[in-house]
Amino acid sequence: MIPFRFGKLGQDGAARHGIVHTARGQIRTPAFMPVGTAATVKAMLPASVASTGADIVLGNTYHLMLRPGAERIAGLGGLHRFMDWQKPILTDSGGFQVMSLSKLRKLSEDGVKFRSHIDGSEHFLSPERAMEIQRLLGSDIQMVLDECPAFPATEAEIEKSLALSMRWAARSKAAFGMQPERACFGIVQGGIYPHLRARSAEELQRIGFDGYAVGGLAVGEGQERMFDTLDATVPHLPTDRPRYLMGVGKPSDIVGAVLRGIDMFDCVLPTRSGRNGQAFTGRGAVNLRNARFADDPEPLDSACSCPACIGYSRAYLHHVVKAGEIIASMLLTWHNLQFFQDLMAGLRVAIAAGEVQAFARNFAARQGAEKDAAESVDPSPSAS
Amino acid sequence: MIPFRFGKLGQDGAARHGIVHTARGQIRTPAFMPVGTAATVKAMLPASVASTGADIVLGNTYHLMLRPGAERIAGLGGLHRFMDWQKPILTDSGGFQVMSLSKLRKLSEDGVKFRSHIDGSEHFLSPERAMEIQRLLGSDIQMVLDECPAFPATEAEIEKSLALSMRWAARSKAAFGMQPERACFGIVQGGIYPHLRARSAEELQRIGFDGYAVGGLAVGEGQERMFDTLDATVPHLPTDRPRYLMGVGKPSDIVGAVLRGIDMFDCVLPTRSGRNGQAFTGRGAVNLRNARFADDPEPLDSACSCPACIGYSRAYLHHVVKAGEIIASMLLTWHNLQFFQDLMAGLRVAIAAGEVQAFARNFAARQGAEKDAAESVDPSPSAS
Numbered sequence: 083m084i085p086f087r088f089g090k091l092g093q094d095g096a097a098r099h100g101i102v103h104t105a106r107g108q109i110r111t112p113a114f115m116p117v118g119t120a121a122t123v124k125a126m127l128p129a130s131v132a133s134t135g136a137d138i139v140l141g142n143t144y145h146l147m148l149r150p151g152a153e154r155i156a157g158l159g160g161l162h163r164f165m166d167w168q169k170p171i172l173t174d175s176g177g178f179q180v181m182s183l184s185k186l187r188k189l190s191e192d193g194v195k196f197r198s199h200i201d202g203s204e205h206f207l208s209p210e211r212a213m214e215i216q217r218l219l220g221s222d223i224q225m226v227l228d229e230c231p232a233f234p235a236t237e238a239e240i241e242k243s244l245a246l247s248m249r250w251a252a253r254s255k256a257a258f259g260m261q262p263e264r265a266c267f268g269i270v271q272g273g274i275y276p277h278l279r280a281r282s283a284e285e286l287q288r289i290g291f292d293g294y295a296v297g298g299l300a301v302g303e304g305q306e307r308m309f310d311t312l313d314a315t316v317p318h319l320p321t322d323r324p325r326y327l328m329g330v331g332k333p334s335d336i337v338g339a340v341l342r343g344i345d346m347f348d349c350v351l352p353t354r355s356g357r358n359g360q361a362f363t364g365r366g367a368v369n370l371r372n373a374r375f376a377d378d379p380e381p382l383d384s385a386c387s388c389p390a391c392i393g394y395s396r397a398y399l400h401h402v403v404k405a406g407e408i409i410a411s412m413l414l415t416w417h418n419l420q421f422f423q424d425l426m427a428g429l430r431v432a433i434a435a436g437e438v439q440a441f442a443r444n445f446a447a448r449q450g451a452e453k454d455a456a457e458s459v460d461p462s463p464s465a466s
Numbered sequence: 467m468i469p470f471r472f473g474k475l476g477q478d479g480a481a482r483h484g485i486v487h488t489a490r491g492q493i494r495t496p497a498f499m500p501v502g503t504a505a506t507v508k509a510m511l512p513a514s515v516a517s518t519g520a521d522i523v524l525g526n527t528y529h530l531m532l533r534p535g536a537e538r539i540a541g542l543g544g545l546h547r548f549m550d551w552q553k554p555i556l557t558d559s560g561g562f563q564v565m566s567l568s569k570l571r572k573l574s575e576d577g578v579k580f581r582s583h584i585d586g587s588e589h590f591l592s593p594e595r596a597m598e599i600q601r602l603l604g605s606d607i608q609m610v611l612d613e614c615p616a617f618p619a620t621e622a623e624i625e626k627s628l629a630l631s632m633r634w635a636a637r638s639k640a641a642f643g644m645q646p647e648r649a650c651f652g653i654v655q656g657g658i659y660p661h662l663r664a665r666s667a668e669e670l671q672r673i674g675f676d677g678y679a680v681g682g683l684a685v686g687e688g689q690e691r692m693f694d695t696l697d698a699t700v701p702h703l704p705t706d707r708p709r710y711l712m713g714v715g716k717p718s719d720i721v722g723a724v725l726r727g728i729d730m731f732d733c734v735l736p737t738r739s740g741r742n743g744q745a746f747t748g749r750g751a752v753n754l755r756n757a758r759f760a761d762d763p764e765p766l767d768s769a770c771s772c773p774a775c776i777g778y779s780r781a782y783l784h785h786v787v788k789a790g791e792i793i794a795s796m797l798l799t800w801h802n803l804q805f806f807q808d809l810m811a812g813l814r815v816a817i818a819a820g821e822v823q824a825f826a827r828n829f830a831a832r833q834g835a836e837k838d839a840a841e842s843v844d845p846s847p848s849a850s
Contacts, residue, residue, distance in 0.1 A: 121785065125792040127773060150760065150785045158763055158781050166777035357792075376534065379542055389511060393550035397542050401505065401534045408509040408741075408795055 086222075086265040086292050088324045088345075092434050096316065096343040099433040102293075102324050104222050105263040106162070106170045109137040111324060111345040112429050114336070114422045115172060117353060120145045121155075121165040124353050125411040126419070128167045134388070134416070135423035138170040138222075140348045143215050144179030147205065148198045152218040160220030172348070173221035174328075175212040175254070178297075181230045189229070191246070209253035213266075217258075223265045225295065226254035231273065233301040240273035247271045248285045255289050265292035267326060273298060274307050276314035283318035294319045295326040296344070305335060312342040319343075333362060333425055334449070337442045340429050352418030357411045359403040361390075362421040366449045370414065375400035388420035389413060470606075470649040470676050472708045472729075476818050480700065480727040483817040486677075486708050488606050489647040490546070490554045493521040495708060495729040496813050498720070498806045499556060501737060504529045505539075505549040508737050509795040510803070512551045518772070518800070519807035522554040522606075524732045527599050528563030531589065532582045536602040544604030556732070557605035558712075559596040559638070562681075565614045573613070575630070593637035597650075601642075607649045609679065610638035615657065617685040624657035631655045632669045639673050649676035651710060657682060658691050660698035667702035678703045679710040680728070689719060696726040703727075717746060717809055718833070721826050724813050736802030741795045743787040745774075746805040750833045754798065759784035772804040773797060 083105055090100040102109040116123045116131055118139040123131050131139060141161055146152060155164050162168055177194070180187060184196035184205075193208030212227040228247040231240055251268050258266040268286035272278030286294060296315055299308045312327070319325055326346035327339050336347055352362065359371045363383040368375075370382075378396035390399065390413035402410040425445075432441035467489055474484040486493040500507045500515055502523040507515050515523060525545055530536060539548050546552055561578070564571060568580035568589075577592030596611040612631040615624055635652050642650040652670035656662030670678060680699055683692045696711070703709055710730035711723050720731055736746065743755045747767040752759075754766075762780035774783065774797035786794040809829075816825035 120789045120791060121782070122791050122793040125796075127793065127796065128777070129773075149789060150781070154761060154781070157761065158779060164779070164782055164785075166782075377538060377541065389513075393512070395542060395548070397534070397538070398505070398548055398550075401548075405504050405533060407504060407506050408792060409506040409511070411792055412509075412511065412796070 083263050085262045088293070088322060090322070094433045094436050094438045095341065097340050097429070097433045097438045098343060098345060099430045100324075100345065102170075102345075104170045104265070106168065106222055107137065109170055109346075110426075110430060112336075112340045112426050112433075113137060113346050114426045115140045115346065115348040116419055116422075117142070117348055117350045118165065118167070118171075119350075120149065121161060123415075123419075125357060125408070125415040126353075128165065130416055131167070131419065132169065134420045135427060136169075136419065138172060139167060141165075141171050141173045141219065141221065142179060143173050143176035143212060143219070144183065144207075146173075146219060147176060147207075147215050148200055148203075152215040156218040156220070160218075162220055170222040171219075172223035172326075172346075173216045173219055173225065175209075175225045175227040176207050176215070177212070177227050178230045178329075180207060181232075191249075193227070209250045210257040213254055213257040217261075221264070223267060223293065224258060225267050226251045226269055226291075228269045228271060228297060230298060231271075233273070233298075233303055235273060237273070237275055237278075240271070240275060240278055244271045244273075244278055244282055248282065251286055252289050255291065267291055267293040267295050267324075269295040269297040269328070270315055270319070271298050272315075274303055274311050276311070279311060279315040280318045283315060287320060291323070293324040293326060293346075295328050297328045299327065300330045300335070300349075305332075305338065308335065309338050309342065312339055312344065316343040333422070334446065336422075336425065337429065337445055340433075341438065341442060352422045353415050356415035356418045359410065359414065360418075361399075361414050362418050364421075364448055370396065370399045370403045370410075372400070382417060383421070386417060386420055386424070388417045390417040467647050469646045472677070472706065474706070478817045478820050478822045479725065481724050481813070481817045481822045482727060482729060483814045484708075484729065486554075486729075488554045488649070490552065490606055491521065493554055493730075494810075494814060496720075496724045496810050496817075497521060497730050498810045499524045499730065499732040500803055500806075501526070501732055501734045502549065502551070502555075503734075504533065505545060507799075507803075509741060509792070509799040510737075512549065514800055515551070515803065516553065518804045519811060520553075520803065522556055523551060525549075525555050525557045525603065525605065526563060527557050527560035527596060527603070528567065528591075530557075530603060531560060531591075531599050532584055532587075536599040540602040540604070544602075546604055554606040555603075556607035556710075556730075557600045557603055557609065559609045559611040560591050560599070561596070561611050562614045562713075564591060565616075575633075577611070593634045594641040597638055597641040601645075605648070607651060607677065608642060609651050610635045610653055610675075612653045612655060612681060614682060615655075617657070617682075617687055619657060621657070621659055621662070624655075624659060624662060628655045628657075628662055628666055632666065635670060636673050639675065651675055651677040651679050651708075653679040653681040653712070654699055654703070655682050656699075658687055658695050660695070663695060663699040664702045667699060671704060675707070677708040677710060677730075679712050681712045683711065684714045684719070684733075689716075689722065692719065693722050693726065696723060696728065700727040717806070718830065720806075720809065721813070721829055724817075725822065725826060736806045737799050740799035740802045743794065743798065744802075745783075745798050746802050748805075748832055754780065754783045754787045754794075756784070766801060767805070770801060770804055770808070772801045774801040 216224040268291035600608040652675035816822040
């Protein structure tokens with residue numbers, strides 16, 4: 083059995099690269115985790131996800147507890163076997179989706195009562211139940227249950243919410259107990275208020291976690307305030323544990339966050355925008371629905387090695403997007419995941435070479451060359 | 467350049483097995499052609515289609531002429547390059563879909579005027595234009611334009627329609643001209659009337675075709691009358707050319723038609739029913755939506771080597787079907803295409819061994835073991 087451990091391999095400014103060792107394999111950081119909400123990374127077979135370079139995927143506790151149910155998945159041998167993904171899985175706690183998707187929520191000190199968005203059935207999620215579900219799923223990295231305040235919120239609201247989240251973090255950790263082959267991550271909250279972020283980071287470290295996530299960002303505050311908040315938060319996190327920015331994000335968000343010392347990311351942007359006909363390329367994002375592609379014989383991105391770029395013209399991709407064909411979702415999702423993984427690989431190499439600033443400058447400069455729609459997609463965190 | 471040629475390898479009763487040689491590769495017969503309506507076999511990548519054992523796919527002239535357009539595909543290098551499928555492609559003439567899908571049709575001796583079901587635009591299809599479109603697409607096997615009468619129809623209606631189809635067949639062949647690296651197939655019509663089928667088969671042979679299709683079946687006449695019609699038709703077809711039963715069908719239809727001397731088939735049944743949660747297995751058809759599969763840890767079909775059967779439980783397939791996940795369409799389409807190709811491979815081996823009657827009996831006996839819904843799916847011909 084391989085205990086969970088983060089090994090830092092190098093640093094360039096605040097940016098780090100390393101390896102997260104887990105019982106189910108290694109995660110190269112900085113890492114992007116495709117979102118596999120309902121036990122599938124939408125429109126992808128697991129082998130294809132792995133072929134893009136993904137070392138880990140994210141599963142959503144909220145969706146899986148409602149359908150097909152955590153006990154059912156446990157009875158079938160756990161989430162890895164259920165969805166045929168043998169590499170690491172990180173699961174969220176369900177808290178964010180309860181706030182964003184479910185109906186008729188009732189929050190108490192004990193937990194949150196809510197109705198399923200699928201069938202209206204009533205459910206209850208507490209820190210203890212969130213950890214139990216993640217253990218039933220067999221998750222390799224389990225997240226504490228926290229409260230996710232809406233944006234914007236007053237400082238007083240954030241402070242009150244944060245206090246509850248820190249009490250829930252302690253209960254989550256106690257419920258997680260001792261599972262050396264698995265990890266439990268705390269989540270820093272505190273909105274855009276530096277002193278609350280610092281307090282949250284310190285309180286979590288007193289509890290003690292295997293990794294530290296930054297939550298409550300990418301909810302509408304904008305990139306500048308997100309980066310400001312990271313600048314105010316990351317210095318309060320330990321250097322020997324992985325740092326995970328939840329629900330982020332656009333390629334430029336990821337590059338900026340890596341420069342600020344973040345190691346892990348997840349976002350629905352590549353998968354969801356792929357299903358909407360949008361593609362990320364080295365020259366910027368494009369919308370394949372655009373009529374200018376109807377006769378374009380060129381590949382989507384000549385620098386890309388994915389099946390969409392190797393096998394097809396932009397004209398074909400335009401055609402299948404317009405015709406609503408499933409292969410459009412399959413090819414563009416694959417391409418976007420490949421693009422995100424190639425970006426992470428590029429960042430890792432650049433950090434190792436001490437050239438991450440130049441990499442970030444070049445990446446940003448090239449992104450302007452071909453741009454229309456996809457950067458405007460709203461990457462609602464953690465639910466594909 | 468390899469000229470089109472049919473090489474018969476063996477015969478067992480009326481059943482034959484052989485190889486159709488084309489410029490783009492060999493087609494092992496009896497052959498099942500997955501339907502790739504709009505330049506994609508729905509929910510499949512071309513490499514996956516090939517991996518099931520498919521030697522040829524079918525493309526729909528009607529759909530492709532409307533979107534993205536035959537001239538556009540020609541400008542992009544032809545249909546093979548457009549859809550990244552380098553093996554043979556058979557295209558229909560568009561006639562069947564004009565009758566079944568388009569609006570405001572007006573039939574004349576010259577051809578048929580119709581409005582697109584996509585955008586209402588007006589189009590005209592004549593025997594000459596149907597052949598021109600198929601040449602623009604780069605089709606390896608091109609079908610004559612025929613008129614497809616509705617079922618039921620009176621003998622007088624069928625006779626009148628047949629006469630027009632035979633005049634159109636002669637014009638189609640003249641328009642096809644000399645293309646030794648490609649094939650032109652005639653289509654036997656005549657409804658369920660043996661003497662009209664015989665007349666049609668003989669008239670087509672006077673024109674002379676590279677292969678002979680049987681059209682106008684699987685339109686509601688039932689399996690018994692379909693088989694009766696084949697019994698009355700096939701003996702009038704030449705033995706040295708491939709015989710293609712259009713739009714058929716259910717596994718039991720295919721087995722029965724092979725026993726009667728048919729070499730080629732196409733049908734939307736495996737792809738369409740896969741997208742509807744239905745799967746074919748050696749023990750019969752099942753509907754994965756059924757609640758009895760919710761906790762079933764067994765593979766869909768333990769005799770199958772497709773990704774759905776290798777990687778997943780019936781419980782997982784039930785879950786993704788219920789959740790409306792794209793992977794459900796991907797996995798069940800793949801499985802169903804694998805099942806159909808395995809059936810064809812089994813038939814070829816059985817014919818070669820002189821055991822096709824025993825194969826057919828065993829296949830039918832095993833199909834009863836697990837049965838609920840999929841055999842009742844209506845396999846509307848030639849449009850996935």
